Amino acid sequence: MTSIQVKSGKPTHEALDVLAVLLFEGDALDASIDRATGGAAARAVELGDFKGKLRQTALLYGDLGRAKRVLLVGCGPRKGQSLERVRRAAGTAASEARRLEARALGLVPPPAQGDLAPAGVAAAAAEGAALADYAFDRLKTEDPRAKGEAQADGSPAARAPKKARPPLAVTVFAERGAQEAVATAALVAEATNHARDLGNEPGNRMTPRALAAAAQALGRASGFKVKVHDEQALRRLGMGGLLGVARGSAEPPRLIEMEWAPPGHARGPALVLVGKGLTFDSGGISIKPADKMWEMKFDKCGGCAVIGAMAAIARARLPLRVVGLVPSTENMPGGRAVKPGDVLTAYGGRTIEVLNTDAEGRLILADALGYAARFEPAAIVDLATLTGAVIVALGDGRAAVMATDDPLRAAVERAGEATGELVWPLPLDEGYGEHVKGEVADVKNLGRGREAGTIAGGWFLRNFVPQGVPWAHLDIAGTAWASSDPGKGYLGKGATGWGVRLLFELARARAGEAGSSAKKKSAKKKGAKK
Numbered sequence: 001m002t003s004i005q006v007k008s009g010k011p012t013h014e015a016l017d018v019l020a021v022l023l024f025e026g027d028a029l030d031a032s033i034d035r036a037t038g039g040a041a042a043r044a045v046e047l048g049d050f051k052g053k054l055r056q057t058a059l060l061y062g063d064l065g066r067a068k069r070v071l072l073v074g075c076g077p078r079k080g081q082s083l084e085r086v087r088r089a090a091g092t093a094a095s096e097a098r099r100l101e102a103r104a105l106g107l108v109p110p111p112a113q114g115d116l117a118p119a120g121v122a123a124a125a126a127e128g129a130a131l132a133d134y135a136f137d138r139l140k141t142e143d144p145r146a147k148g149e150a151q152a153d154g155s156p157a158a159r160a161p162k163k164a165r166p167p168l169a170v171t172v173f174a175e176r177g178a179q180e181a182v183a184t185a186a187l188v189a190e191a192t193n194h195a196r197d198l199g200n201e202p203g204n205r206m207t208p209r210a211l212a213a214a215a216q217a218l219g220r221a222s223g224f225k226v227k228v229h230d231e232q233a234l235r236r237l238g239m240g241g242l243l244g245v246a247r248g249s250a251e252p253p254r255l256i257e258m259e260w261a262p263p264g265h266a267r268g269p270a271l272v273l274v275g276k277g278l279t280f281d282s283g284g285i286s287i288k289p290a291d292k293m294w295e296m297k298f299d300k301c302g303g304c305a306v307i308g309a310m311a312a313i314a315r316a317r318l319p320l321r322v323v324g325l326v327p328s329t330e331n332m333p334g335g336r337a338v339k340p341g342d343v344l345t346a347y348g349g350r351t352i353e354v355l356n357t358d359a360e361g362r363l364i365l366a367d368a369l370g371y372a373a374r375f376e377p378a379a380i381v382d383l384a385t386l387t388g389a390v391i392v393a394l395g396d397g398r399a400a401v402m403a404t405d406d407p408l409r410a411a412v413e414r415a416g417e418a419t420g421e422l423v424w425p426l427p428l429d430e431g432y433g434e435h436v437k438g439e440v441a442d443v444k445n446l447g448r449g450r451e452a453g454t455i456a457g458g459w460f461l462r463n464f465v466p467q468g469v470p471w472a473h474l475d476i477a478g479t480a481w482a483s484s485d486p487g488k489g490y491l492g493k494g495a496t497g498w499g500v501r502l503l504f505e506l507a508r509a510r511a512g513e514a515g516s517s518a519k520k521k522s523a524k525k526k527g528a529k530k
């Protein structure tokens, strides 16, 4: 885990392996930093070698007693400046530090100007660095004995897990006032990296039972409650969707129920987060082609994001009640598997015609969305790697958002803008509801083939959302993992943890609003008394 601290002193006075100086185009170079490189930094700017273009770098050598290296990193043009550009530049700095096998990294955030606040800029820099300082290498092994030495008995038991690469120790140079924002960014980044770990774990290790155990461990460590419903409990609850999908697998399903209920918010309306936790999606009887099927270990990333968000929300002790629900199963084509044409009964009694067993995410989410009614939901937000169609529509740039409530959708959009986890709206007009009306059952899990596939998925889910509850559905199939380096500077290949930061920001904003409207109300009361 990356350690992050804030210091308000002079960056050039610290012993650092790399001192990264983040600059927008045209920003003036600090004279003391230039001096630390013996004037090389200014020359790099004068010669035009470093212009400050986004993620451009110049590596310079300094005083071996202080900062051994100074790394200039570009944040791009001031016009259109954003925290996302700072995140990318800081991520680039951390990646470069890792390449140099550095431990101590100093970050000088770019000067805050215009609509960027100093604390926000410092926090974005910390976040970018912590996210870039991530690798999923726990499954690699090495021979602990000297390299090249012949193995005495040739036994594979002689190998050991590869020594974990030491994490970066990051110092962000900023005013004391930035401390809280940086600490929050650090804990949210850590929760995001935790979600990435869960997502990157292969299906044979991260089974539904293992995912539930991981949530329980994280709940103990972070202070949220976790209840795990096994098959017997699921049968009692009548969760025919989740049980139906699980039929083809040897691994039993689980419903992971999490709750953060801080003092003063133990009961009452909750923000309910729901995440698709398919630990492996083979497609079932409607089996997928072999090409890239392995990537379907990532089909649990919506659930992983919800688990990660619960940890961040609890650790930040946000003053609102939040419930997380993650239905989890494999989708496999076993002899007892659900078959095309079969009819399942979801939680709450609605019947579903399963026309394609590969449209399984909506079947397990149907149960969880219905179950959310138990928590007096003020709003429900679900995250799911639901459709390949959303990748066709939006690629890896944005997730799709569909909602029954304009203010909730707008809040999700704002949280996306603030965190760089961007969303784009798709409509849920009544007409699309026709696409998933059932022939022999209430609804069917397949729309009109290639026509509006993502919206059909959204509309299917809408049928199971408790009446009158504001709900937003995020289809994250394009953003939950990266098949190749997305070139952002702070995220590599594999699970991205997409959604942890957005959900945390959404919860934080809601907690703030509730607090301020309560204050306003009490202020009004006081005013009325006068």
Ligand code: BES
Pocket (backbone or CB within 6 Å): 281, 283, 299, 356, 358, 359, 360, 361, 385, 386, 387, 388, 389, 391, 445, 446, 447, 453, 477, 478
């Ligand atoms: N998990 C997949 C969606 C997916 C596909 C995510 C490719 C990322 C990459 C989901 O369960 C699925 O298979 N959806 C089907 C639905 C269809 C049968 C209506 C799809 O998108 O093809």
Ligand code: MN
Pocket (backbone or CB within 6 Å): 281, 283, 331, 357, 358, 359, 360, 361
């Ligand atoms: Mn599927």
Ligand code: ZN
Pocket (backbone or CB within 6 Å): 278, 281, 299, 358, 360, 361, 385, 386
């Ligand atoms: Zn799936």
